Amino acid sequence: MGSYKTLDDLIAAGPLKGRRVLVRADLNVPMAEGRIADATRVERVAPTLKELASHGAKVLVLSHFDRPKGKRIAEMSLKPVADAMHEWVGQPVGFAQDCIGGEAAGAIAAMEDGGILVLENTRFHPGEENNDANFARQLAEIGDVYVNDAFSCAHRAHASTEGIVHHLPSYAGRAMEAELKALDAALGNPARPVVAIVGGAKVSTKIALLGNLVKKVDCLVIGGGMANTFLAAQGKQVGKSLCELDLLDTARHIMANARAANCEILLPTDAVVAKELKKNVETRTVNVNEVPEDMMILDVGPDTLAHLSGRFETAQTVVWNGPLGAFEIPPFDEGTMTAARQAAMLTRMGNLISVAGGGDTVAALNEAGAADEFTYVSAAGGAFLEWMEGVELPGVAALENAA
Incomplete structure (x- = not known):
């Protein structure tokens, strides 16, 4: 497994206070009556979000939710997820009505340093799954730094997992780092x-x-x-x-x-x-x-x-x-x-x-x-299986090439 930069490298590079850090999370979680039914993925990204916020960064969370296929579908909005996330990150979580453009920029401008803001479903835009270069640039424009903390999405070459890396300094979040270390210990070395x-x-x-x-x-x-x-x-x-x-x-x-x-x-x-x-x-x-x-x-x-x-x-x-x-x-x-x-x-x-x-x-x-006593249990699904198959994962490869 190749080298990649982590949050340690980002923190060592200079103060984060006021910097806009785009974090690719996987918030595609099951919901029931407005509540998160299985919080595993939120729990795993929470340490990265809290650490960045503690350094005064403006933490901007990118994620997909369900399969809207490039259309804006109200039932597939990330707002209910954002509303429920405070329980796991220990502070209020804001929400922006879009992940690019004026809606996103306005919500970011209103943030205080150390705040966390969930941006609307990236898959509301067809450019996400198409890994459209222009859409990737639009995502990058609202941030200063990119952090990928969604190994479960790393097997997809989408704009928010692969394309954006070509436009911003890029790092692995704590959950991504832990997953890659565990996988390397399992089959890499x-x-x-x-x-x-x-x-x-x-x-x-x-x-x-x-x-x-x-x-x-x-x-x-x-x-x-x-x-x-x-x-x-x-x-x-x-x-x-x-x-x-x-x-x-x-x-x-x-x-x-x-x-x-x-x-x-x-x-x-x-x-x-x-x-x-x-x-x-x-x-x-x-x-x-x-x-x-x-x-x-x-x-x-x-x-x-x-x-x-x-x-x-x-x-x-x-x-x-x-x-x-x-x-x-x-x-x-x-x-x-x-x-x-x-x-x-x-x-x-x-x-x-x-x-x-x-x-x-x-x-x-x-x-x-037995799960809690295993060295590592991956919640990544398809990405974990493709890794076991020996397939190069675009989201991981992008981080390694960026390093």
Whole structure:
């Protein structure tokens, strides 16, 4: 991972009092009755906003909200988010009716030093998603400095994430810095051995991810529905389980590449099976060579968990994306919960660096009560997945080139 400037560099460069600092945040948060239903993204950007405000900067927050596709849609205004943010930043938060032009300039001129102002949804302008050079210049005109603190948007080459960097001195905010450091520790320059867990329903959604990881990690654990495709590729019968029969050759190719790279692939050796996916259904634990024709694999079994536990015990780093089973419906959450708690325990003991990301993964770790004990849990979604795939993220690349 390349070099980039941080808030430390910005603060060292000279006084911030009165300077207009544009902070790209991700305020695309779920709302319920005018309140922020999940404040994770606000909580993560809050330290950057508060630090800049404490130095007397005029803090101008850029963000998108939903998908207005270049049109001004009242229901997609950031005003309700701005109105609710004071709870997390510890001071009043203003709102400007636009993110460029006279409306923005007027609201900024009325600010006191150390104030925080949320600018209206950048996606109300078609130039945002088009990364239009003129729109990027208009954004830059209202600020003196740019700070990107929205890793979750870094996989999009938009005007407020990539284009604006060409016009202003640019820095990584505290949340962006923490994310990049965690990702570098996970796959960039990790402590070895590295174990990666990849779960989820389908191989088809994670072909690029698997292809990249076999070149990067020492052990690749494949779970969830996608493991069934790999088991079938080995000639095993998987009954009525979810299985992508058209991807058996792809699975064999991934396994061959893993062998060539000296990456061990750990597949389930036993499984919890049932005739249907629902609560309180009758289950059995069977060897993966003995899956009944009328049953589905819905979770890993104790033998598989014992193998996984052994890998955790000898690993230095664990990277996790995707559950090991149908964790939303007990008892098929047992494998994911057990593995998550062990990784959390080893992290708490100082024996493991653990980095996880992806919506289902975060939900599973929260359910297990393990998320707070992981070294880092990314809330970035698509950006986290693309990073794991080895894709260059435009928002990050722009900061590195600016440095």
